[in-house]
Amino acid sequence: MKKEKSTQQNRIKFLLKDSIVYGGANALNAVFMMFAFPFLTRYLSVEEFGVFDSINILINVLVIAVVWGQDSALARYFYEYNEKNEKKLIVSSSLLIQLIFIIALFPIFYYFSNDLSFYYLNTDKYNELMPYILLQIPVGMLINYTSNILKWTFSKYKFLLLNIGSVVFSFSGIIIGIKYFHVDLVDIFIIILSTRSIFALIGLIFVFEWLEFKKDTKILKELFYYALPLGLVSFISAISPVFERGFISNYLTEDKLGIYAIAFRVAFIIQLPIQAFTTAWGPFSLSIFKEKDSEETYNIVLNLYMILIAIAGLFLVYTTDMIIKILSSELYFQAGNYVFILVLGSMIQSISWITSLGITISKKSYLRVYSYFAKNITELLILIFFITEFNLFAVAISYLIGNIILFLFELYLSYKSYSLRFNFTNAIIILITFTFLSLFYYFVRELGLYFQIGIYTILMLLFSLIIYFKILRKQNPIYLIKKYLI
Numbered sequence: 001m002k003k004e005k006s007t008q009q010n011r012i013k014f015l016l017k018d019s020i021v022y023g024g025a026n027a028l029n030a031v032f033m034m035f036a037f038p039f040l041t042r043y044l045s046v047e048e049f050g051v052f053d054s055i056n057i058l059i060n061v062l063v064i065a066v067v068w069g070q071d072s073a074l075a076r077y078f079y080e081y082n083e084k085n086e087k088k089l090i091v092s093s094s095l096l097i098q099l100i101f102i103i104a105l106f107p108i109f110y111y112f113s114n115d116l117s118f119y120y121l122n123t124d125k126y127n128e129l130m131p132y133i134l135l136q137i138p139v140g141m142l143i144n145y146t147s148n149i150l151k152w153t154f155s156k157y158k159f160l161l162l163n164i165g166s167v168v169f170s171f172s173g174i175i176i177g178i179k180y181f182h183v184d185l186v187d188i189f190i191i192i193l194s195t196r197s198i199f200a201l202i203g204l205i206f207v208f209e210w211l212e213f214k215k216d217t218k219i220l221k222e223l224f225y226y227a228l229p230l231g232l233v234s235f236i237s238a239i240s241p242v243f244e245r246g247f248i249s250n251y252l253t254e255d256k257l258g259i260y261a262i263a264f265r266v267a268f269i270i271q272l273p274i275q276a277f278t279t280a281w282g283p284f285s286l287s288i289f290k291e292k293d294s295e296e297t298y299n300i301v302l303n304l305y306m307i308l309i310a311i312a313g314l315f316l317v318y319t320t321d322m323i324i325k326i327l328s329s330e331l332y333f334q335a336g337n338y339v340f341i342l343v344l345g346s347m348i349q350s351i352s353w354i355t356s357l358g359i360t361i362s363k364k365s366y367l368r369v370y371s372y373f374a375k376n377i378t379e380l381l382i383l384i385f386f387i388t389e390f391n392l393f394a395v396a397i398s399y400l401i402g403n404i405i406l407f408l409f410e411l412y413l414s415y416k417s418y419s420l421r422f423n424f425t426n427a428i429i430i431l432i433t434f435t436f437l438s439l440f441y442y443f444v445r446e447l448g449l450y451f452q453i454g455i456y457t458i459l460m461l462l463f464s465l466i467i468y469f470k471i472l473r474k475q476n477p478i479y480l481i482k483k484y485l486i
Contacts, residue, residue: 041262041328043178048185050257051126053265054245055189058120059133061238062109063140066101068231069365070094071148073223075282076360078152088212091149093219095211097227098145102138109134120242122249132189139193139200146203149210151279158206166199229366236372240379240402244395247383252391260392263335266316266323267342273312274350277305281353289361299423302354306427307467309350310434313343314463317438318456321445336445338396340438345400347434348407351427356410358418367417371409375402433466 041049074094078087109116113130143166150159173191177183183191241264248257281301288294316323320336328335359367382398390397415421437459444455 038327039175039178041258041332044185046255046258046331048258050245050249050254050259050261051121052185052188053261054121054249054257055126055129055133057241057245058116059136059140061235061242062133062137063144064231064234064238066105066137066141067098067144067234068101069227069229069234070098070223070231071144072230072234072365073227074148075152075286076226076363076365077219077223085212088210089214089216089219090223091207091210092212092214093216093223095145096215097220097224098141102141106134106137109137120246120249126185128186129189132186132193136189136193136196139196142200143196143203146200146207149207150203151282153210155206162199162203162206165202166196169195169199226363226365229369233365233368233372236369236376240376240399243376243380243383244399247387248392248395251387256392259332259335260338260395262324262328262332263338263392263396264342265327266320266335267339267346269323270309270313270316270343270346273309274346277309278350278353285354285357286360289357295420298354298357298420302351302422303426305354306351306430309347310430310467311460311463313347313434314437314460316343317441318452318460320441338392340441341393341396341400344435344438345396345403347431348400349403352407352410355407355422356414358414358420359410361420362417364413364417367413368410371406371413374409375406378402378405430467433463437463 040052044052074090077090080090113134114124114127117127117130118124143162147159147162150156150162170192173195174183174188177187177191181187244260245257248260285298288297291297317340320339321333324332324335356368356371359365379398379402382394382401386394386397440455440459444452447455
């Protein structure tokens with residue numbers, strides 16, 4: 001029994017250590033982004049900032065179209081083999097498939113680039129940006145590919161250098177360009193392309209030892225067919241923000257694109273702890289799933305994760321107005337109306353990373369297509385019927401309800417495909433408590449700063465007491481905190 005506890009303890013500490021490392025990288029990236037965004041929001045008009053944000057989302061979708069699930073396929077098959085030479089074949093075969101996709105899709109993207117720009121932004125005055133957008137596709141693919149190799153080989157410091165460096169240098173270049181050279185929107189994208197190209201090359205140098213320059217048809221087929229449904233899932237998931245921006249630019253006023261961009265950016269801060277966890281969760285969860293007590297570990301992780309992410313979410317909601325002032329100006333103040341809804345949606349979506357593990361373990365990747373298809377259809381219907389009546393609230397609510405649908409579908413399909421089960425009692429208590437306490441933000445938002453700080457402090461203490469008496473005390477806080485977190 002003591003040995004089993006020690007194993008659980010080591011596992012959770014390992015996951016926590018990796019989460020802190022990756023979380024530190026995300027936090028440093030966020031610091032530079034928060035430092036750079038005031039330059040952008042004050043330098044660009046509200047409309048131009050909305051275009052800047054929307055184009056970056058479009059670039060992400062186009063990169064995903066090229067990667068098409070190979071990052072997930074690589075993750076799943078990397079641990080199928082024990083010998084390094086076999087792992088190198090997996091790594092190299094995945095790169096070959098992505099290069100073939102680039103060669104096949106790039107001419108199509110180029111041919112339809114102006115049409116895409118017009119229908120997405122509802123104007124043709126940004127067509128000159130498209131060449132620099134398209135060139136970011138291979139660059140983004142290489143950074144994504146090399147980052148994944150470094151993550152799955154536990155090369156933490158190289159991973160940190162690659163991911164932090166690309167963000168720091170890009171935004172530093174933008175700040176210098178704005179401050180000293182009065183660059184325009186085209187110049188900003190040229191700066192981003194140039195700096196990211198350098199780090200794509202650095203990433204290739206970092207992973208060169210994992211590249212095996214020979215072809216294995218069997219592995220190529222396995223990776224290709226496993227990734228096909230996952231690529232569709234990734235694309236469907238990534239296309240959702242594109243639909244949102246498209247509806248805003250076509251049905252609402254131009255400044256709404258900028259307002260929603262700031263709301264989304266503020267809410268996106270919750271992705272720092274989420275991404276830190278999910279980055280570490282992938283290698284961790286798949287490396288122990290064959291162990292007999294892995295289900296107990298997964299449930300402990302779920303409870304601890306819910307506590308930490310709820311605390312982070314509450315803090316973010318309560319500091320929304322301050323963050324908006326830091327990132328932008330009073331022109332964007334109404335963005336705070338939508339932050340809580342977006343934060344809640346992100347939290348619910350992130351839980352699926354844990355609870356849908358059964359789909360990944362069972363290798364039934366095609367099942368995720370159903371859940372993401374249901375999510376996007378739900379969001380699309382809400383936007384079609386309610387955006388003109390409820391404005392940006394319809395966009396935020398569509399994101400929340402879509403992620404609830406995603407969570408429920410993924411949980412059902414995971415339970416159908418694998419025997420792994422979760423106890424959601426504590427998670428539900430935490431989520432409901434978080435929701436009610438967050439709503440106080442809108443009741444005290446107009447009060448003075450000191451009154452707000454006092455009320456928020458009381459509410460945070462109340463949340464801590466609820467967590468202790470309803471969850472930690474029943475599950476032995478010494479076992480859950482002292483053993484796993486200290």
